[in-house]
Amino acid sequence: MTIEAVETHDTRGGNVRYLVRDSDGNEYTTFREGIGDEAQRLEGSRVRIEYHENRRGRYTNVYLDKVEPAPAESGGARGPDTDPDEAAWRTAVEAAPWLVGESEPREEVAPEELYEKLKPFKERVAEDIKADEAEES
Numbered sequence: 001m002t003i004e005a006v007e008t009h010d011t012r013g014g015n016v017r018y019l020v021r022d023s024d025g026n027e028y029t030t031f032r033e034g035i036g037d038e039a040q041r042l043e044g045s046r047v048r049i050e051y052h053e054n055r056r057g058r059y060t061n062v063y064l065d066k067v068e069p070a071p072a073e074s075g076g077a078r079g080p081d082t083d084p085d086e087a088a089w090r091t092a093v094e095a096a097p098w099l100v101g102e103s104e105p106r107e108e109v110a111p112e113e114l115y116e117k118l119k120p121f122k123e124r125v126a127e128d129i130k131a132d133e134a135e136e137s
Contacts, residue, residue, distance in 0.1 A: 001046070001049060003023075003043045003044065004023045005021045006040045006043050016031070017029060017030075020039045020064055026062070029062065030063060039064065039067045047068060047069060088123070088129060091121075092118040092119075092125065100113075
């Protein structure tokens with residue numbers, strides 16, 4: 001998500017309430033200064049958050065538990081999430097039910113048979129990713 005705005009409000013009890021709004025209009029609240037200050041520092045940036053919801057009557061409060069910078073977008077530097085072979089294997093595993101012939105297999109497929117079905121698909125996906133990266137460069 002992207003932090004659109006961070007507002008601070010003084011409470012009657014003398015605390016500060018941080019209201020964090022994302023680019024989709026969702027709002028998160030925290031009373032923890034460290035989290036609020038980090039949200040202010042990252043305002044306008046892509047972030048990863050953790051939150052929890054608390055229902056009170058007919059209202060739901062959404063409390064911000066953690067905010068951190070989002071991992072950098074792939075710009076040539078390759079990490080574990082941007083390796084074409086890793087991405088291709090994840091794609092092949094997700095497609096496995098359809099590659100073996102059924103979206104919900106009724107019986108177990110032997111590991112060797114599954115590998116023989118997945119490996120060519122994985123290689124084609126990896127080649128496609130690498131070709132796209134070469135075009136972008």
